[in-house]
Amino acid sequence: MQVTFIADRTLGRLAKWLRILGFDTLYDPEAADSRLHDLCRPGSVMLTRTHRVRLKFRSRNLIFIKSNDPEDQLREVIKALNLSQADVRPFSRCLICNTPIELIEKESVRNAVPDYVWETQNDFRQCPRCRKIYWHGSHTDRSMERIKSLFEGLDKHKVGGSHTEFS
Ligand SMILES: [Zn+2]
Known part of the structure; x- marks a missing residue:
């Protein structure tokens, strides 16, 4: 799935996770809301946690994030777009500047x-x-485990299974 995310400045950790998953994710903690407008392209998806930005961009593709926890935020994005593990390319993108490595x-x-x-x-x-x-370092393994459990959790949820969750 080709999608560009634009994360507002309150969603830095979510933006980092999206980059870990390989998604094109624009995030600039210094950017004013007005700058977010310039970044919008057809097909881009705005991510925000603030009502102010939500109102400003109501005509755009937008996911309003409710959780404070980055992993739950990621689940919200995955659910909203119905993403599966086949959509992700973990560790294919620079976490600092978003460029494919x-x-x-x-x-x-x-x-x-x-x-x-x-x-x-x-x-x-x-x-x-x-x-x-x-x-590939030990943090890579840990992140892969978390990514796996993220999607496994969702799949289990879908089929209503009751397996033990590892964290
Ligand atoms: Zn870079």
């Missing part, structure tokens, strides 16, 4: 990552814009 040669990051990382990892990706380097 690219595979790079291991040799080229020799002096740019800690020694133990270079010695234990083989796959490195880099953001072509801000140059941040990404690799």
Whole structure:
């Protein structure tokens, strides 16, 4: 599913999670509400938690987020758009600047990552814009687990199952 999210400034952690899932997510904590207008494109989906922004953008595709918890906020987005695990591309996008990241040669990051990382990892990706380097770390595993449980939880909910939830 090709969608661009525009998150208002109250939704920084949700924006980060959407980027972890690989969604094109515009988020600028400094941006005024009026700037959000400029970012709108056909097909983009506005995310907000404030009634003021909701009123201003009532003619747009908008999801009004109710929860304060980033993981529940993510569930609200997933439910509203009926997203499935097939729609996500985890760890394909820079978390800092939202640019799709690219595979790079291991040799080229020799002096740019800690020694133990270079010695234990083989796959490195880099953001072509801000140059941040990404690799598979323990936080990646934890995030993958959370992503899995996020969608599993929803699927179970759909079929009315009563499996034990792990968190
Ligand atoms: Zn970047």
